[in-house]
Amino acid sequence: MRSTEIASDEPTRLADIVAPMFSDQSGWTRQLRDGVKVELLAGADAQDDCAVFGVDGPMEIVLGSDYVRGPKFQLYELGHLSNYDIGYYLAMANLSDIAAMGALPIALLTVIRYPRSLPDVDFTALMEGIRDACSQVGAPNVGGDIGSAERIILSASAMGIVERGRSLLRTGARPGDRLCVTGPTGIAASAQRYFGGSGTDREKLPTAKEESLLSAWRRPQALVRHGRCLSTSGLVTSCQDTSDGLKAGVQSLAAASGVGFVVEESALPVADIVAEVAQLTGGDLTSVILGDSVDFQLVFTVTADGVPRLSKSFADAGLQLTEIGYATEEHAVCLRRADGRDEDLPGVPWRHAT
Template sequence: MFAGQSGWIGKLLDGATAELVAGADAQDDCAVFRASGPMEIVVGSDYVRGPKFQLYESGHLSNFDIGYYLATANLSDIAAMGALPIALLTVVRYPRSLSDADFAAVMAGIDAACRAVGTVNVGGDIGTAERIILSGSAVGIVEPGGALLRTGARPGDRLCVTGPTGLAASAQRYFGAAGPGAGALAAEREDELIASWRRPRALVPQGRALSASGVVTSCQDTSDGLKAGVQSLAAASGVGFVVDEEALPVAGLVAEVAALTGGDVTATVLGDSVDFQLVFTVPPDGFARLPEDLAFHEIGHATEERAVVLRRRDGTVEDLPGVPWRHEV
């Protein structure tokens, strides 16, 4: 009903295909793909149910929305590798008090997010728990040697991001307990703000374009925030970065919410905002090989010195502001 049907042709690479032979509709224990041609398999997994979903608990997100978010969070990791997603597996645990209609809404959200990037939910696991718990694993394919890793940045490479960050964090701040309350922004602006959580986008076409260019030296998504992304690229590649404050793209809504709530715009843009943009590096002579229609912003450069710093508009240099997301240990 909600998942991939057998016979679906997954994705096409140059001379390679992945066909879904047995999907969730077959009621087998596992999905089966028939793969042919040269390809590499990309696999990622994300658990997304937790304190970040205060917006769900407070009624700003529906069951459909959190299903959609689950799928996007996993598919974004595939996009960041430059791969084509061919399948999503999900784990949906829920309390017995959840109605059949609400459960169906979660599954419909997962299915809709898969369709948005041309892939399918091929099943997984469902069962009871004390509260809604969501997890997923996404599978993709990419040309041999085409996967975008975090380890290739070199001194002199330019640091880029596909779009503004900070919107998801601004939504949390605005709609949270300490926010200004409904009506501080116009209704259409509130809808635009909460859309960063309701309908996030996995940037599969952009990831594919970066992979196909052959010049991108490192890449990841900003699901842990732009600061965390830049720091991860630095650590994996053994370089540092200078981020130019003047070059950071700032969405109007981020600035508006910061003004309403007394927040710092630059810290919000860099902090732990789950915006699913792609942050990547490219050599200075590689820009000409990027697609002309690829939207991105150059925000800094890689350095031999392994520090990751912000160059303010006045020329002063300091540690990156904002709070990056960190794994709990």
């Protein structure tokens, strides 16, 4: 029996307490009187970005939920993010999970709790941020729960639909598949390094570059078009977003699919602003690219012979993808340096002790 005095860290609780509660959940079914059947295709036991329900007919229903820290964002406390920004972020963080499943978002439900002392103007800005983010992807905020609390609490649940059998899961990668990402990562982490650092005498970036850093937090984007392109291609074997960082994303795909990965350092896409901030702050560039950064890119695997076709589909749609490595039979996940040395992936993943 577990002692009531033990307070485990997050990964331990997930493994020892949460996972056993939801084991073997996928496959649950419910039959309606008229013969229509609902089946839980990917439940909490699958540990995907969202749950997936199959309903008799041509579509699957995708559901996901996420909480954000609201005013406890470091950049909010430093005055770089507004109430509008954190509302926008809440919506996009949830809609990104729908995009990572290859689904089309159709609705968002929100839980907005706030102290009674919160001015109307701040509450309005928060709600407008949610509304405008939903408008960006064409999925309305259809309600939820709004009321008072001791502090601002923000949570949401997103809903999407996808063609039957086309949900992008984390479990399908096979040895030889190519590992790809939709764009550069590390931008959100670089914003925290730059604005949250204690150094006051370092060189400052031009205002336009500072704004580009903050945009990762102020106006994140759910890559719905990218996800739909991946889903409809029929070539993608696994996928998730990089909201916990690229390293964590690759590790999650490896664990779920039972494969390993070699990530080619020379192939990683590098945003100029990330390289510039790493130099200014004395950070290791590769660690920043791979580490804990909420960039909402999609990291995915595709069959080796499917890469040219998928690349063409992306190019035709005005989108980009970058091949950064490949899946292996050996379960280790490593970084291949330019000189051919293999090392553990650098960077701090999200699974830190609390």
